[in-house]
Amino acid sequence: MNESGAGDFxxxxxxxxxxxxxxxxxxxxxxxxxxxxxxxxxxSNLGDPGTFPYARGAYPKMYRxxxxxxxxxxxxxxxxxxxxxxxxxxxxxxxxxxxxxxxxSQEAIDPNHPSFPFEVGMEGCTIACxxxxxxxxxxxxxxxxxxxxxxTVLLYPMLAAYARRQGIPLEELQGSHMPDHLQLNLTxxxxxxxxxxxxxxxxxxxxxxxxxxxxxxxCGFPQAYNMRERGLTPAGEIAVGMAIVNQTLxxxxxxxxxxxxxxxxxxxxxxxDIDLFEEVAKYRALRRIWARTLADRFGAEDTRSLxxxxxxxxxxxxxxxxxxxxxxPRATIQTLAAILGGVQSVETCxxxxxxxIPTHEARELAIRTQQILAHEVGAARTADPLGGSWYVxxxxxxxxxxxxxxxxxxxxxxxxxAAESGWLESLMDENNxxxxxxxxxxxxxxxxxxxxxxxxxxxxxxxxxxTKGIAAHIASFTAxxxxxxxxxxxxxxxxxxxxxxxxxxxxDAMIDAFVLDATSAEVWGTFRTALGYAYDPFGVLxxxxxxxxxx
Numbered sequence: 380m381n382e383s384g385a386g387d388f389x390x391x392x393x394x395x396x397x398x399x400x401x402x403x404x405x406x407x408x409x410x411x412x413x414x415x416x417x418x419x420x421x422x423s424n425l426g427d428p429g430t431f432p433y434a435r436g437a438y439p440k441m442y443r444x445x446x447x448x449x450x451x452x453x454x455x456x457x458x459x460x461x462x463x464x465x466x467x468x469x470x471x472x473x474x475x476x477x478x479x480x481x482x483x484s485q486e487a488i489d490p491n492h493p494s495f496p497f498e499v500g501m502e503g504c505t506i507a508c509x510x511x512x513x514x515x516x517x518x519x520x521x522x523x524x525x526x527x528x529x530x531t532v533l534l535y536p537m538l539a540a541y542a543r544r545q546g547i548p549l550e551e552l553q554g555s556h557m558p559d560h561l562q563l564n565l566t567x568x569x570x571x572x573x574x575x576x577x578x579x580x581x582x583x584x585x586x587x588x589x590x591x592x593x594x595x596x597x598c599g600f601p602q603a604y605n606m607r608e609r610g611l612t613p614a615g616e617i618a619v620g621m622a623i624v625n626q627t628l629x630x631x632x633x634x635x636x637x638x639x640x641x642x643x644x645x646x647x648x649x650x651x652d653i654d655l656f657e658e659v660a661k662y663r664a665l666r667r668i669w670a671r672t673l674a675d676r677f678g679a680e681d682t683r684s685l686x687x688x689x690x691x692x693x694x695x696x697x698x699x700x701x702x703x704x705x706x707x708p709r710a711t712i713q714t715l716a717a718i719l720g721g722v723q724s725v726e727t728c729x730x731x732x733x734x735x736i737p738t739h740e741a742r743e744l745a746i747r748t749q750q751i752l753a754h755e756v757g758a759a760r761t762a763d764p765l766g767g768s769w770y771v772x773x774x775x776x777x778x779x780x781x782x783x784x785x786x787x788x789x790x791x792x793x794x795x796x797a798a799e800s801g802w803l804e805s806l807m808d809e810n811n812x813x814x815x816x817x818x819x820x821x822x823x824x825x826x827x828x829x830x831x832x833x834x835x836x837x838x839x840x841x842x843x844x845x846t847k848g849i850a851a852h853i854a855s856f857t858a859x860x861x862x863x864x865x866x867x868x869x870x871x872x873x874x875x876x877x878x879x880x881x882x883x884x885x886x887d888a889m890i891d892a893f894v895l896d897a898t899s900a901e902v903w904g905t906f907r908t909a910l911g912y913a914y915d916p917f918g919v920l921x922x923x924x925x926x927x928x929x930x
Contacts, residue, residue, distance in 0.1 A: 381394055381838050386605060387735055388782050388810040394447050394545050395447065395448075395449040395754070396446050397442055397446055397760070398754050399754070399757075399759060400443070400588060400752070402757060402760060403757070408760050408761055409426075409761060410439070410440040410716075410761060411427060411428045411435070411436075411439070411440070411761055411763065411783060412764075412766070412767070412924075413427055413766070413767070414767070420779045425772075427439065428721075428762035428763055429587045429672055429762075430497070431685060432666070432667040433666070433671040433686045434667040435663065435689065435721075436721040436762045436763050437686040437688060437721065437723070437764035438686070438762075439762070440758075440762065441721055441761075441762035441763070441899050442759035446753065446759060447718065447723055447725050448475040448525065448526060448723065448725070449475055449724075449753075450477050450724050450725060450726040451477065451746055451749070452478075452479050452505040452727065452737065452747065453465050453468050453476055453477070453479065453531070453725065454477075454479030454480060454502075454736075455500060455501075455502075455503065455504060455736055455842075456500040456504065456505075456844055456846065456849060457504070457505060457514075457848050458504060458505070458512070458514035458515035459514055459515075459848065459852075460500070460844055460848060461478060461504040461517075461518070462515050464512070465519075467479070467739050468889050470744055471742065471743040473497060475527065475724065476524075476525070476526050476527070476530050477526075477529055478504060478526060478527070478529060478530075479501055479502075479503040479504050479529040480497065480505070480528075480529065480530045480862075481499065481503035481504060481505050482501075482502065482503065482862065483495055483498050483499060483505065483507075483900065484503065484504070484506045484507060484530065484531060485530060485531065486532065486572055486573075486900070486916075487532045487533055487900055487903035489507050489856070489898050489899060489901075490507055490852070490853050490856055491853050491857045492915075492919065494915075494917055495921060499852075500846070501739050502736060503736075506534075506861075506899075507898050507900070508856070508893070508898050509541050509544060509893050509896065510856075510859060510895070510896065511538060512537060512538060514864060515574055516541070519782060521538070521541070521545075521547065521554060522547060522552065522553055522877060522913055523553060523904060524553065524554065524557050525553065525554065526558070526615045526709055527554065527555045527570070527599070527690070527724075528554065528555065528556040528725055529557065529562055531557050531558060532560065532563075532581070532903060533893075533899050533902060535558065535588070535589060535593075535596070535886070536585075536886055536893055536902070537893050538552065538554075539592075539593075539886075539890045539893075540743055540892075540893030540894045541893075543668070543890065543894055549592045550594060551594060551595065552595060553597065554596065554597070555597035555598060555599055555690075556598065556599065557598050557599040557600065557648060558581075558582055558585040558586060558589075558598050558600060559581055559599070559623065559648075560577075560578035560579070560582045560583060561578045561660070561794075561798065562601065562602045562603070562606055563575075563578060563605075563617045564578050564798055565605075565619070565804065566605040566608075571916045572916045575795050575800075576913060577910050578907075579626065579630070579795060580910065581906070582600075582627055583627060583630045583631060583634070584884045584885050584886055585598075585886060586595070586636075586641055587631055587636055587886075588646060589641075590631075590636055590640045590641040591636075591640075594644070597644055597646055598646070599647075599648040599662070599690055600623075600624070600627075600645045600646070600647075600648070601623040601624055602617075602648045603616045603617075603619070603620035603646065603647060603648055604692055606807070607650045607652075607696065608618055608650060608696045610807030610808060610810045611659065611806070611807055612781075612810055613652075613657055613660075613661040613778055614778050615660070615782075615806065615810065616631065616649065616650070617665050617668060617778070617782035617786070618781075619785075619789065619803065620647065621668060621669070621782070621786050622786055622789045622790055622794045622797075624645075624672075625672065625794075626868060634884075638673065638677040638678065638679045638684060639680060639681040639683075639684050639814075642673060642677075642679055642681070642684035643681060643683035643684055644899075646687075646688040646689065646690045646724075646823045647665065647687055647689045647690065648691075648692070649661075649662070649665070649689050649690070649691050649711040650691065650692060650693070651691050651692075651693050651714065651716045651717040651720070651722075651725075652654060652694040652696075652697055652713060652716075652785060653694065653697050653709055654716075655712055655715065655719075656765070656770060656774060657774055657778070659716055659719050659765055659771055659774075660774035660775040660777075660778050661720070662717075662721060662755055662764075663720065663763070663771075664722075664776075664782065665689070666686070666687045666721075667688065667775075668689065668782060669685075669687040670685045678823055688723045689720075689721070689723055690722065690723060690744060690798065691717040691722040691724065691726070692716055692725075693710050693726065694711035694713055694728070694849065695728050695733075695784075695809065697719075698710070698728060698733045699825065699827060700733040701828050701832065702729055702810065703730055703731060703733060704832075704840055705730075705749075705826055706728070706730035706732070706733070707744070710728045710729070710730065710748060711727075711748050711752075712867075713727075713728075714727045714749060714758070715752060715758055717751060719758060720764055721762065721763060725749060726745075727745040727746075728745065729742055729745045730744070731839045731840075731841070731842070734838075734841055735842040736842050737842060738841070739842075740841070741839070747787075768885035779791040789803075789905065802804070819820060858894075859896065863895065863896050864882055864895065867895055868892070868895050868896070868897060868901075869924060871888070871897060872890065872892060872897065872901060872902070872923060872924055874888045874892075874925060875888040875889060875905045875909070876909045876924065878909075879906050885906060890928070892905075900915070900920070901923055904920070908922055908924075
């Protein structure tokens with residue numbers, strides 16, 4: 380046993396992989412199954428796995444050729460705290476790590492902002508400058524490690540600056556992040572923090588730069604998970620997500636970016652909720668709509684553009700704080716739905732997420748859930764195992780039809796106009812109201828909540844960590860700012876402002892500023908002011924270019 384008590388295996392040895400192609404009873408199975416005599420309708424509407432329109436899967440042999448990436452989320456406190464959590468998760472057998480940042484970092488608000496003294500490091504790691512990344516990434520090779528950053532604003536330019544300081548070429552960067560800024564507007568950040576047009580500009584800048592400079596970097600785009608959790612239906616997730624994709628690919632085309640240069644680096648970020656068959660149908664309908672849209676509307680020819688990759692996180696919203704151990708079967712079913720639907724990576728929620736950020740014990744159980752599904756259940760044995768089910772095929776067609784109808788209505792309004800007018804938010808609110816009515820009149824049963832409540836039952840332990848380090852981290856962050864070359868820093872910020880004002884891509888200027896130890900608030904605030912918005916969305920801080928001092 381090692382120090383963590385996790386046994387003597389390594390993360391690589393614990394990678395999820397297909398270990399058996401026969402049933403437990405000894406019956407050998409094929410990589411996929413289909414009709415003995417495929418009809419013309421089958422060929423055009425479904426096709427075998429790995430063939431257009433990819434309804435039955437992105438690859439011919441699916442998990443026999445490459446299993447899904449088993450992921451686990453980590454993120455709390457200071458960068459050093461989160462690095463410790465990453466080491467524990469790897470020791471428990473999680474080869475793929477997702478780093479979650481706190482709300483302030485997600486909004487490009489520095490940890491020493493006077494309005495939020497108690498928010499730093501809560502529900503995620505604080506990351507506001509390259510020095511934070513250097514602390515978090517000690518011992519981690521960013522050209523080889525598969526870290527998915529649950530961060531949108533400024534993650535890529537900050538990591539690119541880290542790479543430049545380390546002498547790592549940008550084309551060697553490996554990992555992923557989620558540069559869908561518009562979804563931040565739609566999921567509650569609102570017009571003051573993330574104006575829709577600023578959000579779309581930031582997204583286009585980032586995707587253009589990544590497609591030209593970092594071919595190994597993946598982008599979780601669109602980030603449909605948060606919008607679905609905010610209140611969209613499965614069909615709504617596809618419709619709004621595709622509207623964002625369509626708008627962004629059109630904007631990139633205007634900048635001269637070919638669809639086949641950017642689409643292969645994209646992966647749809649989705650949720651897997653509790654209705655197993657509807658979720659499987661959603662993934663199948665989504666791949667079909669994606670393939671047809673990329674081919675017919677944008678002229679994509681590269682197979683890598685047409686076969687959509689899907690990154691999935693099971694539904695945190697579906698979990699309940701009442702009878703929290705009920706969340707174990709919920710997360711298991713949701714993980715099974717994702718696998719049967721043919722996704723490429725899965726993060727299984729921990730049962731304690733409605734109560735606290737995950738304990739190490741709950742995180743390890745989430746890892747074991749995926750390993751049981753991979754090695755014992757046979758869920759990965761054959762591609763699209765529910766294909767041909769009359770029920771699932773009907774659901775797939777219904778989800779697709781509803782999604783396309785909503786997408787057409789949304790695009791007639793215009794994506795940004797629909798966001799700014801509140802129409803998209805009302806769409807999610809109406810669905811939330813429907814769900815609440817169903818819960819109230821018991822048309823929707825949630826065990827332990829509006830039925831079978833019984834006794835409150837055992838309460839799992841809450842995650843805790845020593846928060847004393849956060850105060851020291853904030854003090855160090857503030858002190859470090861006083862050591863910078865103010866003249867060089869201001870020149871770099873002025874370049875961001877001038878570049879953004881001209882309408883040119885700001886990524887390179889942002890990277891240069893981060894190399895000089897600029898902070899997230901300084902870089903993002905300068906970008907905001909160049910586009911006509913307040914430097915600090917909360918009206919407390921002034922731009923360093925206005926005060927002539929770093930703030």
